[in-house]
Amino acid sequence: MAASKSALYSAGLHVIFLTLQVQSELSVQMEDAVEFSVGETAQISCSYFFSEKPPGVIIQWTASKGDRKRIYNSNITVSFSDELPDFVGRINISWDSEDDRRGETVLTIMDLKVKDEQKFACQVDGMSAGMQEHQTSLKVFESPDSPEIEDAESIFRVDSNERLKVATCKTRNGYPRPKITWYRDRTTLQQSTDVFIQQREIQESSGLFTIESELYYVVTKQDKDALFYCEVTYQLPGETRMMESKHINITVHYPSTKTEMWISHPKRQVKEGDTVEISCRGNGNPPSYFLFSKEDFEMDFEQDGEKLLLKNVTRADSGTYLCDPMDINVILDQHQGKTKLQVHYLDEVVLTAEKGRVMKLGDSQKIACNALSSLSTHTKWFKGGKTIGEEHVLELQNVSYGMAGEYRCQVTVSSLPNLHRSAAIHIITLGPPMITSPDDVIMDTHIGDFLNLTCEALGSPTPTLTWKVNNSQMTGWSNHLEGRTLSALDMKVTSNLTVSCIAINEEGTDEKFYRVRASISSSLPPDNNGTRAEKVQKESGVIIAVIIISILLLAVLGSILYFLYKKGKISCGHSGKKEITKEKGKKDDIVMEMKTDKTEETVLLQGVNGDKKSLDQCDEYMEVEN
Structure with missing residues (x-):
């Protein structure tokens, strides 16, 4: 009632001011x-x-939202929102006038709600x-909750062309x-013959919307790994x-239309x-169980x-x-x-000797190596751990021991390097003995020495092997190996000897001689190479050279003494005689050492003794003079 009176009052004022015909x-x-x-x-x-100063300003x-309702009128003293109780406590009007002609009013609504959306x-x-x-x-806007998706929790078979419910998507409070x-x-995905989308919406009392959408879809086997999801805008x-x-994945079942079979292990031949592991796989889902068999063969x-x-x-x-x-x-016959499995093999090796295992010394031999295989093969021959050939046939020429x-x-x-076989053959060479050392x-050596002879x-x-010493049988020790004998003889040398080593078998005999030259033992040890005499001769030559040089030095010294004596520089006194005698002793020692050998040293020493005699005469002359 108060609002109606205010409106009439405002309208009356407006009419009055219009009659004043103020142009603005x-x-x-x-x-x-x-x-x-x-x-x-x-x-x-x-x-x-x-444009002109108005007589007054009224703001309303x-x-x-359909019907217009007043919120505020500046010319009437009334409470805010008399006609809109929803705004009570949330609305405010401000009015600011810069001058009499210009101004601004602001409507403020706090804690906005969806129902506040209007003009x-x-x-x-x-x-x-x-x-x-x-x-x-x-x-007014409000973001919805995150979308929730639920699958149909069912298994889809592709043998049906019906559109089946795949999933439901829901978003709330938007x-x-x-x-x-x-x-x-x-x-x-859009509406089509294969796709049907059914959507429902609910508006809550708050004005917010909840949207629910259901997807119906004709499932194919290509959807087995497909991902479905919904998007909220x-x-x-x-x-x-x-x-x-x-994103969700649905379970799709479909029968196999193709079956693959292969050897999965081993990866090689x-x-x-x-x-052997043979695998089988179909293109259906879920994977089928398979029954294995062999063509034209019945077994479990x-x-x-x-x-x-x-x-195996x-x-x-x-x-x-x-x-x-x-x-x-x-349908089994169609899928x-x-x-095909091929198992490769290699049979046992067969060795064939053209002339058998036993051969005569100097013969030739061919040995064939054969092994039946489903694949090509490679042959190698070994002896003593070493490769000696790579041919199918091994040829032995001029056979030796x-x-x-x-x-x-x-x-x-x-x-298939892991597929190999081998066999061995033992070749025997028949022949007379052959002593390996030279004849x-x-x-x-020296009498009294010990010799060790080997054969x-x-x-x-x-x-x-047997031993003979000067045609007398001797016993040594022997070591026998297949096709080989080693013997040794230890003996003491008493004189010149002739020692023989005799080898005997069913095919013949061989003999080796050792000729031992024995001499009387000296300070020098016997030399196995027979060079002791040469060493003695060389050492004797060195001694002779030393003696000759010593004689020459004594001769020079004697000449000097004699010359000084003639000049009267020295006298042949007792002391001089004593020194010469002492020198004489030295020379005698050397002579005694070399007497045992009848060589040219003896002759040279005789010359030295002659000089000695001259010195003795000087001594006698000097005694007479005194």
């Missing part, structure tokens, strides 16, 4: 729309300008100066109304945002003794699901193997898997 222009400015989120504080501004705010009008009345009104749309879009592996002030749900096989195990295979296991998927929806022994042939499959060895002989059969 009025401009009112407001934004067309403002945007805020739920819970924020919204401010709607309204500014005005008069109204809100309309707000600002009316400026300048009485006779004019009246003008503008309005602003207030838009404003304005959010939008849900479905995707399969980043591809948008929503508005916020000044922008558009999107949120994705988690198969040889006898291997454990050990299998592990999709794998067939064949242990032989060449008899070669053939074509089959696997049949045990699926009631599969049977096949694979050293060529006797064990020959081993190894045959290897070229493409007629001459040895110089080695080859032959087949293994020879026997």
Whole structure:
């Protein structure tokens, strides 16, 4: 009732001022729309300008969401929101005037709610100066909750062409109304013959929306690994945002249309003794259980699901193997898997000697090495751990004792190095003994020395060694190896000897001589190379040279003494005689040392003794003079 009276009063004033015919222009400015989120504080501004000073200004705010309702009138003393109780306590009007012609009023709404979204009008009345009104749309936004997706928790079979419910997507409490879009592996799903989307929305008492969408889809086997998800698109002030749900995978079952079968182990060619693993796999889902068999062969096989195990295979296991998927929806004859197994082999090695194992010394021999195999092979011959040939046939030319022994042939499959076999043959060389040392060895030694003589002989059969010393039988020790005998003889030398080593077998005899020249032992030890005499001769030559030099020095000294004596510089006194006698003793010692050898040293020493006699005569002359 009070509001109606105020309105009539305002209208009456307006009529009165219009009759005054005051000419003026009025401009009112407001934004067309403002945007805020739920819970924020919204401010709607309204500014005005008069070209002439008005007699008065009346401001009025109204809100309309269908029917217009007044919020504020500056000319009437009433409470805010008499007609909009929802704004009580959340609304405020401010009015600021810069001068009599210009001003601004602001409508403030706190703690925005969805229901606050409506149009707000600002009316400026300048009485006779004019009246003008503008309005602003207030838009309110609320971001929804994250989308929730649930799959249908069912198994999809592709033998049906029906659109089946795949998943449900739901988002809550959004404003304005959010939008849900479905995707399969980043591809948008839209309504079609294979896709049907059913959507429901609920607006809560708060004005917020809950959107629920269901996806119906014709599932194919290509969807086995596909990912489905939904996306929510929503508005916020000044922008558009999107949120994705988690990605889900559906369970798709379909029968096999193709079956593969292969040898999964070993990765190389198969040889006898291997454990073979044959795998079988179909393209259906879930994987089928398979029944394994061998073509034209009936037996039970050990299998592990999709794998067939064949242990310690032989060449008899070669053939074509089959696997049949045990699926009631599969026609066995059309989807049977096949694979061929080839088991390679290498038979035992056979060695064939052209002339047998026993040969005569100097003969020639061919030894063939054979081994049957399913693949190409390579042959190697060994003797004493060393490779001696790589041909199928080994040729032995002009056989010697050293060529006797064990020959081993190894045959290897070229493409399967682990597949190899070998065999050995022992070759015996028959022949008379052969002493390995040269004949007629001459040895110089001394009576009383001990000699160690050795003798080695080859032959087949293994020879026997005996010793003779000056035609007398002697016993030494012997070591017998196959085709070889080593013997040694230890003896004391008493005179010149002739020692023989005799080798005997069924094929013949060989003999070796040692000629021992014995001499009387000296200070020098016997020399095995027979050079003792040469050493004595060399050392004797050195001694002779030293003696000659000593004699020459004594001769020079005697001449000097004699010359001095003649000049009277010295006298042949007692002391001089004593010195000469002392020198004489030295010379005698040297002579005594060399007397035992009848060489030219004796002659030279005689010359020295002659000089000595002259000195003795000087001594006698000097005694007479005194």
